[in-house]
Amino acid sequence: MSLPVSTGPVRIVRHPGRVVELRLEDPGRGNALDLRTAEALRDSALEVAADPGRAVLLRAAGGSFCVGGDLRAFAGRGAETSTYVHAVASAAHAAIQALHDLPVPLVTAVRGAAAGGGIGLALVGDIVLASRSARFRLAYTAIGLTPDCGASWFLPRLVGSRRAADLILTNRVLTGDDAERWGLVSRSVDDGELDGAAHRAAADLAAGAGAALRAAKGLLRGTGAGEELRRHLAEEARLIAALADGREAQDLMASFLAAGCRPKAGDSRSEAGEPESVS
DSSP: OOEEOOOOSSEEEEEEETTTEEEEEHHHHHTTHHHHHHHHHHHHHHHHSSSSSEEEEEEESOOOSBOBBHHHHHOOOOGGGGHHHHHHHHHHHHHHHHHHSSSEEEEEEOOOOEEEEHHHHHHSEEEEEETTEEEEEEOGGGGGGGOTHHHHHHHHHHHHHHHHHHHHOOOOOEEHHHHHHHHHSSSSEEEEEEEEEEEEHHHHHHHSHHHHHHHHHHHHHHTTTHHHHHHHHHHHHHHHHHHHHHHHHHHHHHHHOOOOOOOOOOOGGGGSSEEEOOO
16 A cells, blocks of 8 residues: 655655655646745655665656746745745755755656756656656746756756757757657656556566666766766856846746746646746
8 A cells, every 4th residue: 555654745655666756746837846846855865764664656746747847936035036046946956956966866757847846856856757747847948047956956967068069048848759769768658548558667676676777867967967966056056146136037037927927737838838937
């Protein structure tokens, strides 16, 4: 029997076979990251890191994986915008770091929209599965901001510097199949198969040779990668917070909100409007 051990916008579920699931549980908001959700994600990731079982599964409830930072929470804060955005980014970054540093394999399952900070959260997995209808879009520069949640660290390592620049600077949209071809995800699967495929992948890893898998993961990560990521996350948080106070970003965020660009719950079509944004 699976045992949920936490509630709120992020939940931990411990499955038989020592698969530990970390699940985003705010589908009505596209699992967007405001301060409450980012802090819940941080606390839950740290709890999982303290007892990760033999494999960890990261996925989300609803039609979107994570649409990024909650622009509605960012807007209207005036001089406090930078402080708030830095707090959201820092909490989310602590979660990214904890997940990156897990000694056991991490499987991520992405359906619907993965945008802004949701990109970094998706890419932290060792094995990343995406539904064919998934939509990956950075969207930061469209609202006058820079990437966070490790997106600018993971992307060049996964797809190369040219393609990373294309994704970050132009905000182009990749489908799940595109993401597989680009090397952004491990593989794409039919929408109805995503949950089952992700859980089987995590269960198979949990049933494998634990010591060998941990050692192999350490080799893949490389010496010093965790500290390099930590420094990069700190710089991402500094830059996005500094830009959030600027007139350009403030005006662009206000324009997107006024245009009603927030995706509706369950709308995986990030190209239909900007995600809530970034963080």
